[in-house]
Structures are given as C-alpha cells and as structure tokens.
Amino acid sequence: MSDARSEILSRVRDALADVDPAALPVESPPGAAPTDVLTRFAERVADYRAEVVRCSPDEVAARVADSLVEGSRVVVPPGLDVDVANAFVDEGLSAAELDRVDAVVTACRLGIAETGTIVLDHEADQGRRAITLVPDRHICVVRAEQVVADVPDAMPRLDPGRPLTWISGPSATSDIELERVEGVHGPRTLIVVLVDGNQSTSTSVGDRDGS
C-alpha cells in the first residue's frame, strides 16, 4: 500500500505548510536526585506491594532460596549467575509448559529508584519475555550498581533494539469499582533481592504501615 503511504505523507506536509519545520528540541525536565538511591529504590518497590530483600553478595543464593516456596517448580534463564537449587533452565518451553511452572528467578538490566521500577532487557541472564510473565512468582536479583535515580538516568543505559519490560510491582487492576486487586495476568508475587553489601533486611508492605 505504498500509495496510501505517499497520500498520507503528502496530507501531512500540506497540513503543516504553515509550520516552521525546524524541530524544537524537547527538553526533558531533570529527574529526582535522592541522596540514598538504594534506600529510595527499596522503599518505592515495597510501596508497590512487592517484597524487597537487601543482602550482601555472598548471601544472594540463600535469600533467593528463602523466597521460593518449598517443592515448587522453578525456571531460570540460561545466563543467570545465581545458583538456584532444583531449578531447571529454560530451553524454549511452550506457553502451556510455562503455565505449570510456579516461579522464576532472573537478573535485570537496571532499577529506577524514584519510580520503584525494574527494567528487564531479556538478555541471557533474564531470559525470554514469557518466562517472567506466565509463572506466578518472580524473584528478581538487582545489583546495587544497576540502580539509577530516575527515568532520565535510565534511558541512555537502555538499548531500544532489545525488547524491554518495565515492571513496577506485581500485576494489578482497579477496574472493578476502582478497588485495587493484585495479580490479574502477570506474576502475583514480586520479590526483589537487592544486592548491596549490607546485612540482610527485608521491607514489605506491612513494615511501612504508619511510616
């Protein structure tokens, strides 16, 4: 339909005949600059009813193990550098097979403190998009150096050529009488393991009541 293409483009040109074609540069307002990026990240992720576990590098495997329900079936992407006992590696499971998996453990590309977001670019340590979508529980390992302050800091670090999934808390809906319900289609439980060299602590919804 190349004729439709030229027709539409020429309509656009005609419509804009009165406009100076010099594009105005769009200035993005500056992002937040919190002093303690990691603490803010942990607070904001927990604010979305995800659980946040902070720990040192040598505790990662243990904290991940704690986050899994015993006896559940766990899938991991081929490039994950965390040992997960009894997990099997995704080698192109079908959607129906994934539907029988209970949990998934992945790394991420980066974390955004201000918005409490983790961004996956589905490299080998994060796996295909489907594995972090179909299972009900997602455990995501975020390393301290991966956390940036705000969205403008994240954009230049992302490769738009890769599929990107931004996750801010578990799946949610407010479609029924505006009452928020967690977990409609995506994972209903999101646990973020934040690796920052500190002693392990954990923040979840209950901890922040009244704060």
Place this chain on the structure above:
Amino acid sequence: MTARGAVVHWARDAADANRVIVDVARTHAVDEVVKVKSMVTQEIDLNGALADAGIAAWETDLAELIVQLGDDLPSHILVPAIHRNRAEIREIFLRRMHEVGRPAPTELTDEPVVLAAAAREHLREKFLRARMAVSGANFAVADTGTLVVVESEGNGRMCLTLPEVLVSVVGIEKVVPTFAELDSLLRLLPRSSTGERMNPYTSMWTGVTPGDGPQEVHVVLLDNGRTRALADEVGRQALRCIRCSACLNVCPVYERVGGHAYGSVYPGPIGAILNPLLKGTGDPQTDSLPYASSLCGACFEVCPVRIDIPEVLVHLRTQVVDARRDDSVPKPEAVAMRAAGYAFGNARRLRWAERVSGLAGRALTRFGRSRLPGGRAAAGRLPGPGAAWTGARDLPAPPRESFRAWWRRTKGGRVDE
C-alpha cells in the same frame, strides 16, 4: 521498523486498516485473536470487521472483558467499565463466560478479588491458545522503530509476547522523534492517569526479536482523520493527547452525563474536540459535542501536555455555527440568541425584558411547586418548545426582581430592604 523485520502498512481510514488485519488473520487461518485494550481499534471498529470475517476478537483487559461480555460500550478511557458495579459484573461473568470459553466458577462471589481471579482463569486459557494478537501502542519512536504499550494487568504483555503473530495499529500522531524523548512521556502518563509514580508494566519492542515473542510483526500506521485535524491550526494541539483521562476526571459535564452520552469512542473534554476534528463538522451528533462544556477550564488545567481544550472548543463552535449559517430554517437556539442580542443591545429594551421576565417568574412559581437545592423556586414545565428542556430538568424560575431594579430601589444595598 522495517529494518528490524516488521511489516509496515499505511491506512488512510478504518476500512484500509481493517482490511490489513483481516488479511493477516486469513493468511494464518486463525478464527480468533486476542486484543490489548486500545482506543484506536475501537475507533476503526475492528471487532465488527473481524466478526464480519468470521473471526472472534477477545478483549483481554479486565474492564474491556466486562464491557464485551455485557454487550456494552466503554464509558471511560481508562476504566471502561466504571459504569458497572460488582454485582452486575458477577452476573455478566456467570451468564456469559461459559458461552465463549472457560466458565466462571459456580461459587463466584462479587468480591473484586474473586471476580479478577475468574477473569484470570478465563483469559489464561485464551492467551495460551491464541496464535494472533492485535494491539494499539501508546507511543511509537521514529529513530529506533520502537513501539510502547503501557498497562497494569499484564494482559498486554501476554498478548504482545505469547502469540506467533502480532499486529499493532498505531495512529500517526503517536510518533515521538527519539527514544530519549519517551522519558518525559513515561513520567507524565502514569502520574496524570492513575496517580501512580509508574504503571505496573511497560513493554517496548522493536520489530522481531529472534527466539523471543512473536516472530511475525505487523504495524498499521493509521490516518483516519488525523491529517484533517493536523490541518486545523488551532485544533492540531489535540493530537498531542496521551489519553491519560485526567480531563475526564475533572470535567463537571462528564461527571454528570457519563461517557456514553458522548456517543463516540473518545468521551469527555478530549472527545468533545477530537471527534469533530477527526470527522469534520456536518453530523448533528458530532456537531453537538463542542457544546458539551461549561468552558470552566478545568480540563486545560490538568492536561499534562497542555492542550487548551476550551480554546479548541470555542474554535470548533465557530466552525459548527459557520457551517450552519446558511441553513434555511434557523435553529431555535439561533432565534433565542438573536432575541437575546437584541435585548442586551440597549438598556431600555433590557429593562423592559427584565420586567417581563419578573412577571413570568411570578407566574411560573405560582404553578411550579418544586424548589431547587438552596431554596430557589423552580418553574414547572414550560409549554411549547421549551417542554423538551424541562421534561428532564428543573428550570430555575426567573427572579421576581431584576438586579438592576434591586440596585435602583436599595442604592446598591445601602438602604435597608
């Protein structure tokens, strides 16, 4: 996008776009598609076109599912089923789900958590089975060919990731020049729309990714009146709209009349300007939309992309009036306005008109029994052509004494009444 393996189609109008999508579905011999909530596919009535071709389109957004199963129309940009309460939703699920897929559990209650779980089960069956999905896009990036879908439930991710074939319909106004420019928009949209710092899920994809997601990706770039809107120097700003729905939520008119009253896919203040801009004037329903406003300006105040909706409304009213100036039979409003212009044009005439209206007020309050909140008397039903107006509303009775008469009598309040 082409460089990254996507097939790009251009569509002048709804018919073009629907033809492309039906063709893709036929090529793959599918008889059902899953859909991500999108205004643009409603705009082109894709579901209708697919049904005509014998293809079922399943809405997968919870609210859209409620609307679809209830044989209903969306009433809000963001929460399309806001006009349904939980009991109605339970009833709809019990009655319809089994006809189109996995039935609702018999012990279904009207708790939102339980209803959402039923929808999860019902739809998961369809996600796992579907071979083709149709989506819109919140944004499209020119320099990288990336498409962006912003959502919360994960149904978008399901549709964008699991099927083999994906078709995305993208209005040409959704294009932003560079990837970096997404930054502001991604921060604005969730804040203005749901008040969250960030929505739960945002998906971005560029063409085909080998081994991950759909391996056949189509994009339909849609005009359907957008270039007409672009040619309108005042109105073109409406194309900046990011469909956050903030203007609906503050609009006193929308609050009263609800989304269905706009008779179009885009309701509320933005709908009142977007529909006439896309379709042009001439149709009585579309022409009435620019009048569905008190011009209070609240929509302009909340709009994150600074669309001056009141300015465009006034501009469009001018267009509607100009288009009708030559109608042989003048509209009752035109007659009334002309009479008002005549009366206001001269102080003596106004005084006379006020005296008449004061008398009318006395007469009307005598017959009318009702009182408006605040104690002011309401006139009863008007006779003649005014009856249509008073059939559904209370008409405040004209005051017995005009302001100017009161001023003369009391010297502006300095003399006790």
